[in-house]
Amino acid sequence: MNGTDVDLSAVNGSTGSDAGIEHGARLIAFTEAVMGNDETALKRERAALRTLLTDEQFVDVVATIGAFNVVDRVADSTGIPLDDMMKMMGADLGRGLNLRRFRSSANTRED
Amino acid sequence: MLVPDYSAAGIAVRQDLKDCHALLLHHVTAPGTWWTGAERRAIAEESRLATTCSLCRQRKDALSLNAVQGKHDSTGELPGDVVDVIHRIRTDPQRLSRDWFERVVPEILSDAHYVELVGVVTMMAGMDNFARAFGVAPFTLPAAKPGEPSRHRPASAKPGTAWVPMIDVTDADGPEADMYPQAPFVPNIMRAMSLVPDQVRALRRSSDAHYLPVQQIPDPTARRTIDRMQMELVAARVSALNECFY
Numbered sequence: 001m002n003g004t005d006v007d008l009s010a011v012n013g014s015t016g017s018d019a020g021i022e023h024g025a026r027l028i029a030f031t032e033a034v035m036g037n038d039e040t041a042l043k044r045e046r047a048a049l050r051t052l053l054t055d056e057q058f059v060d061v062v063a064t065i066g067a068f069n070v071v072d073r074v075a076d077s078t079g080i081p082l083d084d085m086m087k088m089m090g091a092d093l094g095r096g097l098n099l100r101r102f103r104s105s106a107n108t109r110e111d
Numbered sequence: 112m113l114v115p116d117y118s119a120a121g122i123a124v125r126q127d128l129k130d131c132h133a134l135l136l137h138h139v140t141a142p143g144t145w146w147t148g149a150e151r152r153a154i155a156e157e158s159r160l161a162t163t164c165s166l167c168r169q170r171k172d173a174l175s176l177n178a179v180q181g182k183h184d185s186t187g188e189l190p191g192d193v194v195d196v197i198h199r200i201r202t203d204p205q206r207l208s209r210d211w212f213e214r215v216v217p218e219i220l221s222d223a224h225y226v227e228l229v230g231v232v233t234m235m236a237g238m239d240n241f242a243r244a245f246g247v248a249p250f251t252l253p254a255a256k257p258g259e260p261s262r263h264r265p266a267s268a269k270p271g272t273a274w275v276p277m278i279d280v281t282d283a284d285g286p287e288a289d290m291y292p293q294a295p296f297v298p299n300i301m302r303a304m305s306l307v308p309d310q311v312r313a314l315r316r317s318s319d320a321h322y323l324p325v326q327q328i329p330d331p332t333a334r335r336t337i338d339r340m341q342m343e344l345v346a347a348r349v350s351a352l353n354e355c356f357y
Binding site for chain 2: 011019021022023024027028030031032034035042043046053054055056057058059060061062063064065066067068069070071072073074075076077078079080081082083102103104105106107108
């Protein structure tokens with residue numbers, strides 16, 4: 001996006017590394033804790049992330065988690081295909097992340 | 112309008128988010144296009160209840176979508192088959208398929224009732240995950256508002272590549288003229304619920320406040336107090352955990 005090298009594997013699960021993104025490891029761990037069922041882990045990861053971010057930054061992380069829990073469900077329950085532009089821009093990314101393993105990939109024709 | 116209580120987190124929430132949450136809480140309990148305020152509130156409550164439903168939990172662990180049968184933990188306010196639709200969208204959206212959708216529409220719900228239901232269920236998922244991440248209780252749902260649904264079906268909604276009819280950007284005129292952002296690119300996610308235009312308007316408000324305005328998305332320098340790479344890392348991890356290809 002801006003010339004920064006990012007470790008794509010971080011998107012598919014915690015690797016413990018920052019993935020080339022500031023506080024990446026803690027962001028991933030917090031996101032996983034929010035989406036999981038372990039309340040102790042959630043409290044721990046929230047506290048850990050808050051030591052690294054300002055209050056405003058923390059709110060923006062939380063808001064992003066909220067946003068994509070909407071978007072994902074809208075996409076999967078309406079069967080919308082990936083837009084052609086996004087397919088083109090993200091082709092390598094999609095392959096790198098093995099996104100075709102997701103059932104909802106059936107809504108987007110493979111070229 | 113009812114404003115959520117964020118005080119337990121001990122952090123200030125920016126005003127546009129507060130306004131958005133108040134608006135969405137009003138939106139999911141007010142008369143909609145096809146459902147009454149009371150029905151929409153019941154859908155919102157079911158969406159929330161789905162997260163602790165024992166049938167949903169068993170199904171999530173099962174290998175196939177229909178391997179486990181039973182009754183959902185439910186408020187009892189809505190018919191059982193509608194409850195099932197709500198719970199599946201909320202807890203197992205990654206396994207929804209066109210086959211499943213074609214068993215729901217039109218037998219259980221009209222396409223428009225379905226789209227509006229999707230809107231309410233998903234908005235609740237967004238707000239509930241915000242509250243959970245933030246460290247506060249789920250936002251209190253206000254009482255249902257009286258009034259009749261508008262029953263407006265846009266003439267320009269057409270079948271296409273999605274499971275539901277949608278309005279092309281070039282066909283959004285008349286009452287739908289304001290629906291899409293004025294941007295060179297309007298993604299399918301914005302068009303997904305256009306059979307019920309008020310759901311698109313709600314999604315735009317939600318997306319603008321929680322993520323970025325649609326016009327800014329293609330700009331790699333657009334960001335919030337966290338940088339764009341951090342935003343996209345979090346977004347991508349959420350979507351990977353939801354197993355969402357889009």
